[in-house]
Amino acid sequence: MKEQTPSFRDLYLKSAVLSNPVLVQMVGLCPAVAATASVRCAVLISAALSLDLIVTCVLASVLMKRIPRAVRVALYLGIGLALLCPLLYFIETRTLMNLGQGTKVYLPLLAVNAVTALHCEKVAVKKPVRMAFLDAAAVSLGASIIFLIVGTLREVLGSGAFAGIDLDLPFTLKGLSLPFGCFILFGFLAAGLQAISPYLRQAQEEEPDAPAAQPQEADPQDDLWSDILEAEAASSERLAALDEFTERLIGGEEDAQ
Amino acid sequence: MPDSATKRTEGAQKPSHVTALRLFGDYLLMLLVPTVLAVYYYGLRALAVVGVSVGAAVLTEAIFSAVLGRSYYVRDLTSLFSGLCIALMLPAGVPFYVPVAASAFAVAAVKMPLGGSGAPIMPAAAGFAFAAVCFRTEIFTYTLRAEQKLLGAQSLGALLGGGNAMRLNAANLMDVLGGNVAGPMGTGCGLLMLACGVYLLMRRPRALLATAGFLGACALWAAILPRSNGGVLTNIVLELCSGSLLFAAIFLVTDHATLPAARWHRVVYGALCGVLCMAMRRSGVFEEPVCFAIVLGNALRPVLESILPGGGQAQRKEARA
Missing domain, CATH: 1.20.5 (Single alpha-helices involved in coiled-coils or other helix-helix interfaces)
Known part of the structure; x- marks a missing residue:
């Protein structure tokens, strides 16, 4: 029997909101903490994570279903490095973008991100290509939104600027630009998500066209x-x-x- | 009695007799004295800083409780205590947003998320540490009424940190003990802190074990590794009276929720905080790192209790209590 593919909305609600990789599963925190001190860095990290996750998941779904697990995981790393190292080289040599020290270190380290390995193993190698793509897109969107929120808050409150534009605030909380400030923001965002999760689940269950509840993964x-x-x-x-x-x-x- | 107050008294020797109201009532009574002294030295500006800090702490807790749908018990005096402690550790001329940010952080990011009144991290210490990271210049600038002070706007901590022995030679120990030097508005008077220590000795003698360990470790460090070229006693007095060290020894190290249960664990815990503080004074970037040391000591307390002999027994006693 042909497997019914859930819509992107359902996938997004499940993978990106209710099981948000950063706030609920707590994976991929290193780049999020170290490299989201500004909006620009958050955009860059989000784009790099999305690229890595989507390409690796699609390739895993297409090519790696018959490859043993131990080899597959090493291949995810190889694909990630093949994507991100040239990207970093391109940004550093061909653009005028000034990457911070944190971003410069953590951009190639995204290749060994736990989000990629987790979703390739949980979804991509077991599902068709379309499903793997949709799942990767939803997850990367969920993580990117959190990165952008945290990057915006940290830059505005910690540096008194937005995307490099000075906002002339009377005072700034420099602590929020530091990693501990990011952890505190994550804590509050995770608490907020936990608070609204029951309503989202209820709304999903009450949706008339929603597919039958999937068994828990x-x-x-x-x-x-x-x-x-x-x-x-x-x-x-x-x-x-x-x-x-x-x-x-x-x-x-x-x-x- | 609210749940938070019950949690607060966990691990106490006589939990049935020690209530949050009585405990923090005592602390607030003791804190009134340095507040009066701060007003005497710095005028109404000091009172304004205290009001802003306490108001921010209480308002933050009220808002947080309303958002969470909980009742806010005014009798739970911990917010008042945190706000007052933070204010007294700040200079009198500090901009008002500094105490607001510090108190709001202490309540919203430390006290409430970590279990209310029984938070394992001291909210006032964490709030001051956050403010020190965010507003380093504002917190360690003592220019208000500096002309009336013995050493001008230079605090003892800054002079010791800069190795300015020549200016320290001009310091009269009685002036130092009396708080007639630039520094935090409510913590400079060593004699007053000793008086508060005597009151605490009558009310909560076991809590002072941590104070003894803390001050002992700091004094030993100052004697072995002096930062000025005076005698041993001079070095010890200068180190202990600079910044907020004595204040922290009486009001922050003895926090009920963060103290270990066993007696000698309290001494070791205090000594650990003291060693961390003096090490950071010697090698760190902040003039007064005592709050960082206390927050680190709070975080290390469970480890300390588990590795020290008698830890398991003490934890069982605490669980029974």
Whole structure:
């Protein structure tokens, strides 16, 4: 039976809002904390994360379904580096953009981002290409919105500017430009999301055209166990078939004798 | 009694007799004395800073409680205490947005998210630390009525940090103990802090174990690694009377929610805070890092209790209480 593909809206609500990678799953915090001190850096990090996530997920869905897990994860890293290192080189050499020290360090480090590995393994290698693309787009949109909100708040409150334009505020809270300020902002945003999550879930359930509630996705650890069990079952089947074949062969030889 | 007050008294020796009202009533009573002294030294400007700081703390808690749909108990005096502590650690001439930001941070980002009155991080210390990071220049500039002070606008902490031994030679120890030097508006008078310590000794003698460890470690450090070329006693007095160290020893280190349960753990906890403070005074960038040391000590307290002998027993006692 052909699998029903959920709409982008449902996917967005589920993957980007209710299971927001930054505020709920708490993955990919390093670049978010270190490199979102300004709106420009937040835009750059969001674009790089979206590019890495979407391309890696699509490639994983197209090419890597039959590749063993240990090799796949290394390949995600390779794809990410192949995308992001040239991008950083291009920005540094061909544009006048002045990257901060944090952004310069964390932009290539996005290649080893946990968001990419998690969504490639959970969704991309198990679903069709369209579904993998939509999931990656929704997740990157969810993370990017948080990066932009945090980048805006940190730049306005911490530096008294927006996108480099001085706002002439009477005072600024420089602490918010530091990593601890970002963690505090994440805490408040996560609390706000937790507060509105029940209403969003309720709204999703009350939606007349909404597809039937999907069973809750298994934990990555459960996925690993299910893969191991499947592999064991497959190997037992192969062993049983080999035994049967051997018995038949031996039986045939005995008959021939 | 509100839930927050019950949490606050967890781990106390006699939780049934110690209520938040009585506990913080005592502290507020003690804090009235340095407040009066601040008004005496700096005039109504000091009172305005105190009012703004306390008002910001109380208003932030009221707004936060309203947003969360909780009742705000005015009798829970912790916000008043935090606001007053922050104000007294600031210079009298500080712009009003500094105490507002510090008190709002202490309540909104530390006290309320970390469990209300029983927050494991001291809100006043965290609020001052946040303000020190954000408004370093405003917080360590003591120009108001500096002409009346013994050493002008230079505080003891700045002179010790800069190794300015020549100017320190002019300091009379009685003037230093009396608070007649530039510095935070309510923490400079060492004699007054000693009087508050005596009152605390009568009311909560076990809490002073942490104070003893804290001051002992600071004094030992000052004797071994002096920052001025005076005698041992002079160095110790100058270090202890500079900045907010004595104030922190009486009011911040003895915070009920952040103190370990076992007696000698309190001494070690105080000593840890003292060592951190003196190390940061010697090598850090801030003139007065005592609040950073206390916040770090608060964070390290569970580790300290788990690695010190008797930690498990003390935790069981605390759980039973």
